[in-house]
Amino acid sequence: MKPMKDIKHHLTNSLLMGYAAGTLPEAFNLVVATHISLCDECRAQLAEFEAVGGEVMMRTDAMAMNADALDIALAALTDSPEEVQIKAERAGIFPTPLADYVGGDVEAVRWRRVGGGVKQMILPTDSGATVRLLHIPAGASVPDHGHRGLELTLVLQGAFKDETDRFGTGDIEVANEELDHTPVAEDGLDCICLAATDAPLKFNSFLPRLAQPFVKI
Amino acid sequence: MLNLVDTRADNVAIPMHVRAMRQPLANRKSKEKRVVNENNGRMAWVAEVNAIREHQDKQAFARLFSHFAPRVKGFLVRGGAAPDQAEEIAQDVMATMWRKAHLFDPARASVSTWIFTIARNRQIDIIRRARRPEPEDLPWGPEAEPDQEEQVALQQDTERLGKAIAELPDKQRELVEKAYFGELTHAQIAEETGLPLGTIKSRIRLALDRLRHAMR
Ligand SMILES: [Zn+2]
Numbered sequence: 225m226k227p228m229k230d231i232k233h234h235l236t237n238s239l240l241m242g243y244a245a246g247t248l249p250e251a252f253n254l255v256v257a258t259h260i261s262l263c264d265e266c267r268a269q270l271a272e273f274e275a276v277g278g279e280v281m282m283r284t285d286a287m288a289m290n291a292d293a294l295d296i297a298l299a300a301l302t303d304s305p306e307e308v309q310i311k312a313e314r315a316g317i318f319p320t321p322l323a324d325y326v327g328g329d330v331e332a333v334r335w336r337r338v339g340g341g342v343k344q345m346i347l348p349t350d351s352g353a354t355v356r357l358l359h360i361p362a363g364a365s366v367p368d369h370g371h372r373g374l375e376l377t378l379v380l381q382g383a384f385k386d387e388t389d390r391f392g393t394g395d396i397e398v399a400n401e402e403l404d405h406t407p408v409a410e411d412g413l414d415c416i417c418l419a420a421t422d423a424p425l426k427f428n429s430f431l432p433r434l435a436q437p438f439v440k441i
Numbered sequence: 442m443l444n445l446v447d448t449r450a451d452n453v454a455i456p457m458h459v460r461a462m463r464q465p466l467a468n469r470k471s472k473e474k475r476v477v478n479e480n481n482g483r484m485a486w487v488a489e490v491n492a493i494r495e496h497q498d499k500q501a502f503a504r505l506f507s508h509f510a511p512r513v514k515g516f517l518v519r520g521g522a523a524p525d526q527a528e529e530i531a532q533d534v535m536a537t538m539w540r541k542a543h544l545f546d547p548a549r550a551s552v553s554t555w556i557f558t559i560a561r562n563r564q565i566d567i568i569r570r571a572r573r574p575e576p577e578d579l580p581w582g583p584e585a586e587p588d589q590e591e592q593v594a595l596q597q598d599t600e601r602l603g604k605a606i607a608e609l610p611d612k613q614r615e616l617v618e619k620a621y622f623g624e625l626t627h628a629q630i631a632e633e634t635g636l637p638l639g640t641i642k643s644r645i646r647l648a649l650d651r652l653r654h655a656m657r
């Protein structure tokens with residue numbers, strides 16, 4: 225997949241460090257890996273945080289391996305290293321890490337309606353955070369909601385706007401509890417997003433009652 | 442058991458590796474000595490990985506094992522793993538390094554960085570039993586004839602980063618370390634680490650741009 229040229233909203237340093245350290249919940253890891261697949265800027269920044277991890281590892285007190293460890297390792301070496309696999313470049317709108325979770329590209333998504341024309345598919349991950357694909361019809365809005373935790377929203381098709389800015393394809397919005405927002409999909413293409421959160425959303429008005437299943441993610 | 446003393450005269454890393462093997466629990470003094478050798482050491486580690494890739498050199502593997510396996514193990518134990526499990530994962534990491542030597546790109550990572558990422562992924566697999574979504578592979582591997590200068594520059598950048606970590610004020614350094622030991626939640630990880638970040642990123646960014654351009 226070709227990297228996107230006009231990404232304006234990137235991952236934060238703390239997300240990249242958490243991803244490099246391997247300490248984020250799986251749902252966040254998926255959003256981070258998907259954004260990096262589209263963004264060389266964040267790919268390079270991740271490399272830097274991984275270098276920090278390598279240096280932290282090298283500073284940590286070493287611990288002697290068992291006396292026979294090297295013999296065991298040598299005995300287990302195979303003579304033929306793994307073949308280099310040159311992967312064909314993916315077509316479609318889902319980068320590989322996301323396509324792996326969905327089992328294909330956008331046509332493989334099993335959408336469920338959640339009200340207001342919005343559809344979603346929750347992807348299976350470990351606990352700690354949840355992640356879902358959202359399909360928002362052009363011009364429609366996701367009900368006004370605040371957050372108790374952290375919410376990451378990555379645009380895969382189309383664009384949305386909220387009180388803070390416009391988010392186009394490849395952009396990621398990192399929202400914390402301070403942000404109360406109403407994302408609205410732009411006219412034109414329907415908006416498809418990958419969204420992860422570590423807390424249930426809380427809706428502010430009585431109106432989006434319909435969207436209740438949406439809350440239980 | 443292999444004879445670990447390599448007679449190739451050009452291998453600058455031998456004394457260090459032999460020392461590391463005899464004294465896996467390096468005390469502070471030998472750590473300081475190691476830093477002096479580090480830059481030669483880093484390119485020497487790259488040469489060892491190349492020797493694995495090019496002629497499946499088991500002695501090179503043994504030297505990397507002696508140097509890195511105890512550090513992987515120490516790191517995992519510090520992060521909360523049981524010593525037995527850490528030993529097993531360290532074994533696994535070194536075996537992965539052998540199998541994936543052809544994927545290592547010294548223009549984009551130091552050997553320490555590469556081994557760290559392998560260890561982290563195995564840790565998530567085995568200890569957390571979670572999947573680890575990885576970014577899409579770049580549509581190329583390491584360049585066939587990598588630019589030596591770029592490799593050296595990247596290795597030096599990583600070296601400087603290691604020194605910068607060592608020189609951080611204690612509290613800040615401990616915070617960075619805790620982030621990698623898994624003792625901080627995402628919300629506790631600071632945006633500002635005090636680390637002089639940016640050089641490695643810029644270097645890799647340029648390399649990516651150039652490679653993307655070449656692919657067109
Ligand atoms: Zn980015």
